[in-house]
Amino acid sequence: MACRICYSVLVTGSNRGIGFELVRQLVDSPLGPVKIFAGCRDPNGPRAQELQELAQKHQDVITVVQLDIGCPASITEASKLVEAKVQDKGLNLIINNAGVNIPGSLADTGKSTMVDVYTTNVVGPMIVAKDFRPLLCKAAAQFSHQTSMSCKRSAIINVSTLLSSITMCHENFSQAPMYPYRVSKAALNMLTRCLAEDLKNDGILVMALHPGWVQTEMGGSEAPLTAAESVRGMLGVITNLTEKDTGTLLDWKGNSIPW
Ligand code: NDP
Numbered sequence: 679m680a681c682r683i684c685y686s687v688l689v690t691g692s693n694r695g696i697g698f699e700l701v702r703q704l705v706d707s708p709l710g711p712v713k714i715f716a717g718c719r720d721p722n723g724p725r726a727q728e729l730q731e732l733a734q735k736h737q738d739v740i741t742v743v744q745l746d747i748g749c750p751a752s753i754t755e756a757s758k759l760v761e762a763k764v765q766d767k768g769l770n771l772i773i774n775n776a777g778v779n780i781p782g783s784l785a786d787t788g789k790s791t792m793v794d795v796y797t798t799n800v801v802g803p804m805i806v807a808k809d810f811r812p813l814l815c816k817a818a819a820q821f822s823h824q825t826s827m828s829c830k831r832s833a834i835i836n837v838s839t840l841l842s843s844i845t846m847c848h849e850n851f852s853q854a855p856m857y858p859y860r861v862s863k864a865a866l867n868m869l870t871r872c873l874a875e876d877l878k879n880d881g882i883l884v885m886a887l888h889p890g891w892v893q894t895e896m897g898g899s900e901a902p903l904t905a906a907e908s909v910r911g912m913l914g915v916i917t918n919l920t921e922k923d924t925g926t927l928l929d930w931k932g933n934s935i936p937w
Pocket of ligand 1: 690691692693694695696719720725745747748774775776788837838866888890891892894895896897901934
């Protein structure tokens with residue numbers, strides 16, 4: 679008998695783009711999670727309308743959670759709300775999807791842009807991991823009958839990018855000279871490796887996933903992949919992760935990307 683992707687999941691930045699499509703496909707799947715926490719920094723704002731409509735249709739599954747990953751107090755509050763809903767089962771899976779790209783050449787980029795992008799793309803996922811760790815640990819203990827490491831048991835997926843790869847920078851820098859974004863996502867990769875080491879004894883899998891170049895506000899209309907195609911691939915990869923994948927950087931097809 680096929681089993682669920684996982685019992686519970688939190689997706690950050692889920693009001694549009696790849697995050698919204700993740701929630702949409704998860705709730706549509708017959709093997710989708712029982713509880714989906716849709717993180718969104720302004721749940722009552724105009725940009726969350728589509729997410730609110732989806733949540734309204736699936737009230738028993740989707741909970742929209744106020745979550746600004748640039749604001750530690752908001753992350754702490756979100757972890758309390760999720761804890762109240764999942765109780766002893768804990769939280770199986772976090773997809774750290776929320777992110778920003780402020781394109782900037784060397785000449786255009788100053789301290790505030792570097793710091794702002796780093797705050798969202800690196801500090802945010804770090805505080806999410808820290809505050810939600812007790813819930814991930816609870817899930818790892820509750821679902822220990824699952825394979826040793828998997829998203830069914832307990833996992834953090836950090837949404838990274840091909841542009842984070844230091845090895846490949848010489849191949850693609852001139853097409854995308856984005857200092858704040860590249861540097862922050864390379865740091866997110868290191869965060870991924872640190873967490874993978876730190877949390878392995880808790881049974882928590884941690885990896886970084888590149889969604890491909892995707893048609894969203896960030897990816898632009900020239901991108902080759904639709905959000906639906908990218909997310910189908912991402913969910914296929916996430917579902918099949920095992921212990922050997924902790925601490926890796928993979929793309930939406932499951933191919934390894936050099937650091
Ligand atoms: P979008 O710009 O379309 O969406 C970004 C999402 O992140 C929005 O929901 C946005 O919310 C949210 N967000 C931004 N800052 C915060 C914050 N401080 N707190 C909470 N939510 C926040 O981007 P994509 O969907 O394309 O990107 C999703 C992820 O995929 C990102 O991490 C990105 O780096 C990565 N990626 C995307 C690629 C692409 O081609 N599109 C390629 C490689 C990686 P709000 O509406 O409130 O701004």
